[in-house]
Amino acid sequence: MGAGQRTGGRRRAVPWVMLALWVGILACASPFASKLADVQHDRVTDYLPASADSTQAAKLQEKLPGGQTTELVLVYHRDGGLTPADRATAARQVTEIAGAHALTGGTPQGIPSKDGTTLMYPVASNEPGTDEKKRDALVDDVRDVARSQDGLTVEVGGPGALATDASKIYQSLGGPLLYTTVGVVAVLLILIYRSPVLWLVPLVVAGIADYLSTGVAYGLHQAFGTTVSGQSSGIMTILVFGAGTDYALLLVSRYREELRRHERPYDAMRVALRGCGPAVLASSGTVAAGLLCLLAADLNSNRAMGPLGTVGVLCALAAMLTLLPALLVLFGRRVFWPLVPAYGSTPKVRRSLFAAMGSSAGRRPRTVLLGGVLLLGALALGALNLPGAVKQQDTFVDKPESVAALETLARGYPEHSAQPIDVLTPAGGADTALTTIRGVDGVDDARITRTGGGWTEISVTASAPPQTPAETRTIERLRDELKDSYVGGPSAQQIDLKDTNARDRLIVVPLVLLSVLLILVALLRSLVAPLILTVAVVAVWGAALGLGGLVFGPLFGFEGTDPGLGLLSFVFLVALGVDYGIFLMHRMREESLRGAEPSAAALTALRTTGGVIASAGLVLAATFAVLMNMGLVQLVELGFVISVGVLLDTFLVRTYLVTSASVALGRRVWWPGRLSRAPEAETPRVPEPV
Template structure:
């Protein structure tokens, strides 16, 4: 592909307007200014090459600092989190509890018991245990299942290293005898294995999805490569930046937030690229030189892109007010990703496009001096239809969204830990086997901590608490004593929840363990919604007010995306329960989908209303400007919505229910916002309110030309000759 200079007029470069006549040998002021600016794209490109070289040295290291322990996903101030931290400092605090389960449906044979004992001996010989010699086997009443509970010393090793080795050591057994490794250690190892594959899977899937959609959008053999390469640069720079923040400030990065970072940068970055390229194409029709056209495009759509990214950044930073560690850590991680995407798409992308010249659009090259064909597209017809009956369209849309929002009140219950995988790994199968074979006891003990001087009284009180089968004293150190209480009811059942509540009423006792952690997480996410949701709404509203110089338009946009979120969440709940067969909704899903949908979904309203305001500043009536702006921006916003929805739907490829639910709700919400809210509702509300949409700003008091109907879209505001 031939690289064109920024001074080349390109195809059809007939001159319109000339520089003032100056004496021979003396360049005019405009040409002198162009001469000073011709090297800007090369400087920008060279600067980004250096940045990428530096970022490449650190981007791959982010996986080394990810934290996927249970504490990293727990509420920061919850009682169960405090218990987990104290347990980590007790003797054997680095221990990893593993349960090895042998089962034969027809009943265990003597050979089965011998094979199980031999396998456990191999495990103990290779992996030292905390607390003494090898464990005794516990056999079920029906003599089909053997259970070995091991507390493995994990100092210097991670669960995803130890557990696979244990599974290898116990895999030798007679035919017909199954053996599975579970327990907290097994679940952690399976979770870490999933997170280890997230980054590569999401990167590859995101690249493929974005590449296909860009090719369909641009219908050019070259153009789609440029935004895709820039998105890849943004991901690399964002990953390296997050790694630096972890090292400098100790922020928590989990596998979940790292995966969302990749999707967010590809989705948001490609959206910004689509908007800029579309505006650049317009400006190439009225500017002879690509550099001038790019400056005009940046000036025209820059405020909308900046406000769009600002809403996402501000919305994500509101997550720092959350108490749940994983949610709070996702805020700065996502914000860094959006800032990096914005920086790349407003500097590197324009530089490359200018250097390549207008022929990068081949075969649909925007000819200098030409005018686009208007008034015959789908969005022109929609704009005309909406402008004729705006009230009817608005009422119908609100009723439709409201009906969908009502389904959010019927969401299935909270997701249990055992139901967190789309395909059950070995650890979950082991847990289900234990629950069926030993229904009289919980699979994991309830951890109770007490000050050592009061431990005897707490131990007695815990043992006499209703719902507790038996208790035993564990470790003691640093003034704390651990008490392990085994519930009569199944893990994560309503009965075990009630038992934990009664134990928390015991004086001087602090209660933790897996089920207590689940309870605290559910309680904390409810608290976080009450705190974060108003913050997000207020922050996004303020950004919109600054951009649009209005109060009415921002309120309409925020209310619309709020309805979209509720409708998408309700629809998601129905699909999760009756379509996917999931047992519940992850506790974080409502809050995270709200933040993403409000922050990202309002972008399309920004793109539309910014163009309406741009035309209103020329003196057009909103009744004319709104349909015309819809026609101008409809195609590019539709493409952006498809790209963003597709990138978030990539999360459905992962085997974690929480990420599948997050991706599904956000993808559905983006599509609803793109094709219903922005296309029909916002346009109808603008036409119905006319200049009052800008109240109390000055545009609400300015007389406008034209009151009804539509007209061909004028060239961009920047169509006048620019002194670059």
């Protein structure tokens, strides 16, 4: 057998071996992938700071006799005043609920409002314990009994009902989010590739990567106890399809370019992987490094998102650099039909949009750069208009029954809070603590509800409405007076969330910037180019937040901003935004190594990668925009800021600002690397515009 035959046999075998390897990987992952939903939880403690008072209180509540208590409030209301028949209906419904479920303290007594329009029944049960499905079933059963009739409005609220309404939204992040994401990516790929077949290949590979990521995430949970929540698993799916499709677009574009220069698809793919592989590896590395920095966060939901997001990105990377190339080589050139790149053909020379953009940036680079910086700065000023921290009852896009109940209670009982503050104090000093609590300014009432395991639970009613400055001062006084106790409950949790997010920003943001800079320096062999890219993505983040400030309140009608928005949007925009800078700068460096002058290298890089970057940006922005269709304010805000930021990064920063800065700086952009002094001259080639 000759050398040519052996080489040809190897070419034919490698893709099949890779395909068989992936079949084996999926077979191993399959038993675990289906189990991820079983370990997914959306408990209060999964979204709270690990070290906060309110988190410790929630954990202790779970350990008290009966486990965690599900607290509900049945609210009966008639605008003109409750009638005797209304009160009889309320008593009958509450008795029926008490007969069907073991309520703490037996059948509750109604508490009428002073104006006679509202009657509330506090209901508590230990039946569900810490089981979220049982809690949701209890809330649904209570709502089935407590129904409005004949002008009498009946609403079920309280912490348990709020948790159930939020849980139902998080549960919808599974199937609906996946299907919507797949649909959006499919439509965009069809428009980008203009082929009836090609779009399906990267989409299927992304689906396989997503399936693998669920299995790996389950294994991570089993091995290290990693928290899996609806939010973190949903973000993982978006990253697989968003980032994975970006890598596919870059690889397919380069592969199509090489098919015109190489007769065999195997050879073209090998050259394409060598050409764009380092950029894709560095790109995924920045995203993974940025996400892993979230492990330094104290907020449980943010810290859990780091490992799962990293799993998603790495699974997407592995699939797009191994399985996708194998499939493309096996399908051959015909996968591009009807726009098949023939061997030896020359791409049509056309005046592309990105060539025009590059020309404008090349003619007056300093003017373009200054104009872009001023525009981003002006947009960033909108962040001053961001509303304050969102209250718990305002976290839903569409008002659920639990929030409507809270509002009814606030109108009917303006003299005191309708949301208890939970104090967990050592059992030995419970009486002393109770006396101290009742003497704290702002406390309307306090009573012992449960004791066990060395701890006593005291339910405190503040005189101020929930999550107001006056109630916040009451919680702070309680914490000052009760040094050995933990003060929790929904309002205390919101305070701790705000404080912890501020602390996490101070730690995580520098870590993200440092890790991204180090990866860029290693890839680009320069200090100046990485600094340009990093400053650019930070500017984009500020501008995207500013746009959020202009629309969240006035346009979307949101009453507040999620305290974690700044940190999460920063991590995602910096890590993901640098991707496009890497694609552009890496191609610019390639052209410089072939002997192109700095300005020519910058404009060629933009012309050849502009279409890919635009396509990738649209796909990534669209996948994160899917979050805007979810029912929680924090997800809508996060989806908006990241989507807008990616679009700004794609069509303003990469095309104009980074290009104009590179042209203006010339060879200094590669300082202190050798390209800043004397580039290696090689035979230049005419790249294919995309």
